[in-house]
Amino acid sequence: MSTRQPGLKDLFGGVVLRLAVLIIIAFGFRVGAIAALAPVGSILARDRWRTVCLVCLLVASFVVVAINTHAHNSHRSYLDVYLAMLASYPVVVGGPRVLRHREASASLIESRILW
Numbered sequence: 001m002s003t004r005q006p007g008l009k010d011l012f013g014g015v016v017l018r019l020a021v022l023i024i025i026a027f028g029f030r031v032g033a034i035a036a037l038a039p040v041g042s043i044l045a046r047d048r049w050r051t052v053c054l055v056c057l058l059v060a061s062f063v064v065v066a067i068n069t070h071a072h073n074s075h076r077s078y079l080d081v082y083l084a085m086l087a088s089y090p091v092v093v094g095g096p097r098v099l100r101h102r103e104a105s106a107s108l109i110e111s112r113i114l115w
Contacts, residue, residue: 034080037087045089058082 045052059082 034087038083041086041089
């Protein structure tokens with residue numbers, strides 16, 4: 001007779017497994033958004049190159065130290081902060097631009113409808 005050990009699926013009727021999947025999906029959305037917006041932010045902030053250069057140097061120093069010391073993923077939290085700073089630029093600068101563009105296009109549409 002073999003006794004089967006309970007796995008994650010058996011604990012609490014699979015609630016733990018569902019919760020783990022939701023946490024992984026939420027983490028993926030957060031990391032994916034930061035990974036997609038950070039290069040965009042660094043490109044949009046070219047005119048502020050002195051400030052962006054400092055953040056890019058911090059990222060480069062992190063990469064050099066991580067390669068030399070064989071750091072694990074738990075040490076990546078510093079990199080997340082630097083990339084989040086770069087990713088915030090398109091949101092802060094691009095948000096008002098999008099809103100102004102929407103207002104301008106809405107007023108144009110209204111003027112054509114009323115004409």
